[in-house]
Amino acid sequence: MEKIKLILPLLVYLGITLYIAYYNSPRRKKSKNFTNEYFIGNRSMGGFVLAMTVIATYTGASSFLGGPGVAYKLGLGWVLLASIQIPTAFLTLGILGKKLAIISRKIDGITINDFLRARYQNKWVVIMSSTAILLFFMAYMVVQVIGGARLFEVLTGLDYTVGLVIFGFAIIFYTVFGGFKTVAITDAIQGVIMLITSIILFWVLKEAGGGMRNIMKTIYEIDPNLLTPSSGGAITKPFIMSFWVLVGVGLLGLPQTTIRCMGFKDSRSLHRAMVIGTFVVGFLMIMMHLIGVMGIAIIPNEQLGDKVIPILAIRNLSPVLLGVFIGGPLAAIMSTVDSLLIQTSSTIVKDIYINYIAVDIDEKKLSRISLWTTLIMGVMVFALAFHPPEFIVWLNLFALGGLEAVFMWPILLGLYWKKANSTGALLSMGISLLVYVTMTLLKIKFFGMHQIVPTIVVGGIVFVIGSYLKKPSSEEHLAIFFE
């Protein structure tokens, strides 16, 4: 009986997402331009949905489980680190938003590769970026899904496999049939769920701990260092500063967020999304990580950081509230996976298949191929999650930084620097990735900084040098991007 109370909110929620998928299905609507509808939702996102989908896509398992878990070990210093992400949403939207929106309309582009292909006119740039998307996204998704299924196991007591199947079925189904628009709308709902759950847990814990001042007092008695910004020396300055690159400036190049700059309706939506996005992400980051810190006072001596949030939830919430709460981290994970899944599919169908394999293909056949591709990729992700092979775990280590290494400069300089050309882009993509992977593997760190910092610096320099080696593109061609 308890279990039913717990799973009921979850089932209701899954039911709603499936209905949205059905309602928005491009096939049901018999859309004329299928790929445009399926992969970018006909550029119809409003401000609220845009804000929420950007946030929901990049707050995955780590923001809901891993991050607060570390905050539980290191204290307020880690919340300080997490709040570096607060201005990232407006940075990305403010710098890339309008420009990408205009250019993608001019070239009728619906993927990041469409932009790169049009700007650099080089096959290898597209091949390299497609490969990076496929490999890193795959690893990213599998690890997220594993996180979701484990959480399901801990919270409901049901088997890991059961979680994986329910979870997998829902995501695959609504992504395959619903396309980008469904992904964006469900992301928005999932964002709201994340907000509600963090507020509930925060409130309940604050009461349980006898008020914030009391909680902080208890933590002070356990270890005063947990209240300092450096966590008693555990969070060094070069280390925390590197995060301004890894989860700050570097996110300018993340394909899953940049693609969203191609899908919004009008500039008012963008403006609203910047404000809403910053507010929501700030609220969420501070709340969730503070919950981790409050856990120190409420359940001291828990060894596994990742389990802190689930344990806090189980001990402090009633079954129905717990059911709603599970929706939070699951929503965080689902909203990340669905976005990556639809983009993986668009990379295969739009960037590889249509470009290089079947140039002349009719709309009807294309729609079938798109659905099948999404389905097959989705099933693959969940199949891999049963027994994740080593290379996935290995690739996941590089996923975030690797994507930034490949994409940041080609996108940023391509948009704002006339002299940027394919030589610069190719050299920068290749060398950045090489530097990043080598340094991570050999664990080389300059002055305690994360490897992404030297990677981005080297990548930028190489890009500029490379671009001067060859003549810039013709004025005529550049007019699409700079006029």
Added chain:
Amino acid sequence: MKKINKQLKKEAIITVVLYLIYFVWWYSFAYGLGDVDPKDYKYILGLPEWFFYSCVLGFLMITTLLWVSIKLFFKEVDLKIYEKNAGREEWKK
């Protein structure tokens, strides 16, 4: 058309400036107030002073500042005029 590009550049610069303001605020309060012996900490709403100013107030400050800057400096651009409506024909090039 040129004018639009100038506006876009201006908006990008404002975005970067706001980002820098947030960084300075975040850094100054965290390390200015927080880098002392924890026993000397003062508390606001139950949170250590440095944390309250740097993270909580910093977050509210930047959201407000962003909202004001957008109202003042950001312009609405008609995106519809850039649509080609060429459908798939265009990609085949």
